[in-house]
Structures are given as C-alpha cells and as structure tokens.
Amino acid sequence: MEHAAEDRPGTLTALAAAEEACTRCPLYRDATQAVPGEGARHAPLMLVGEQPGDKEDIAGHPFVGPAGSLLDRALADAGIDRETTFVTNAVKHFKHENRGKRRLHKRPNASEIDHCRWWLDIERDIVRPRVVVALGATALRSLLGRTVSVSSLRRTVQTMDDQARLVATVHPSSLLRVRDRDDKAAKYADFVEDLTRAAKLICER
Ligand code: SF4
Secondary structure: OOOOHHHOOOOHHHHHHHHHOOOOOHHHHOOOOOOOOEEOOOOOEEEEEOOOOHHHHHHOOOOOOHHHHHHHHHHHHOOOOHHHEEEEEOOOOOOEEEEOOEEEEOOOOHHHHHHHHHHHHHHHHHHOOOEEEEEOHHHHHHHHOOOOOHHHHOOOOEEOOOOOEEEEEOOHHHHHOOOOHHHHHHHHHHHHHHHHHHHHHHHHO
16 A cells, blocks of 8 residues: 555554544445554553454444453453553454344455555554554454464564564454353463463563
C-alpha cells in the first residue's frame, strides 16, 4: 500500500482520528466506528488481536468483550499488568454479517488485513514496544506481511524489522470456543505460558 509520508499521524490521538476517517477498505461502511489501540504511550509490550468484536465496535475500545476478559485474566496469571501494555487489533473496523438481530463476526481477508497494516505499522512506530504478541493468524499476517500459521511460530521468538521481539500465540476468543473442560484448561495454560515468555523477553533487554 503506497501512502505519502506526510499522511502519517505522529501521535496516538491523531492516529485514532485518522483511523476513524479511513476508507481504505470497505469495512468502515458497516461498522459503528473505528476502534483504535489503547494503552501506555511507550508500553514495552504490545498485544495485537484480530479485529474489534461486537462489543468493542459499540464501545469504541479494544478487548472489552468476553475475549478481553479472558485476556485480562491470562495477563494477570502471567504477571503482566494490562495498564503497562498497549492493546490493539490488526484490523480497526468490525467485519460482520447480520443474522436477524445478531451481528456475526467474519474473519477479515488478506486484502483488508494488508490495507489496515498501514495503521498498525504507525502504532508500532509511535509506541515502539520491545515485545509484540500476535494473538492469532490475522495479527501474524499483519505483523509479518505474509500468511504464517501460529503453530509454526509458537514457542519461538522472532525478531522484527525494528528489532522488536515477536511472540505468536492464539487469539483468546479461540479458547472461549473450547467445550471440553480439560482441553480448555490445557489450552489456557499454554496461552499463559506464551504471555509469560513475552514478559520475560521484556526483562532481557
Ligand atoms: S478496516 Fe482498517 S483499512 Fe479498512 S477502513 Fe477500517 S481502518 Fe481503514
């Protein structure tokens, strides 16, 4: 995606306004609003999800729904204070389809992810996190610029072009869908382990 350098917002406030005005892909049309990233201005840890969900779209804040509650619990279990993190999404508008009164989540496609990458790159430039956690495959595609499975990078640590360390894990919403209690507990423990690895990386530098 080609954009002029003077288009780049230099602050999180300007970035949020620019995202709200964005029409680079069709997703702005059916969403309530853009949902910008939130958190500490120079957070050492950035968490990148997929896109806002139904509750986030209405509230205008990331990770305030059920997946956000699970993320909060996992961060606490990993010894991470969410107030010290920056939480955002790869795609800033809610993609969904209407089924009666319900709005069902739809996964953003590669073109939508790649168009919205412009904003995530600027967020990373402004916040400059030492460690980035990709929560799921959409975040991973946005951060790496290509499709890579979470399973292929899980339990590894990658170094990104700006020298930030990258940890790949699942999106917390995937844990909400696990029915079996033991399986759910095991997958949650793996998720916390990934977050703990990310927290340790912050201390390494
Ligand atoms: S999803 Fe991203 S690229 Fe698409 S309109 Fe919204 S802010 Fe722009």
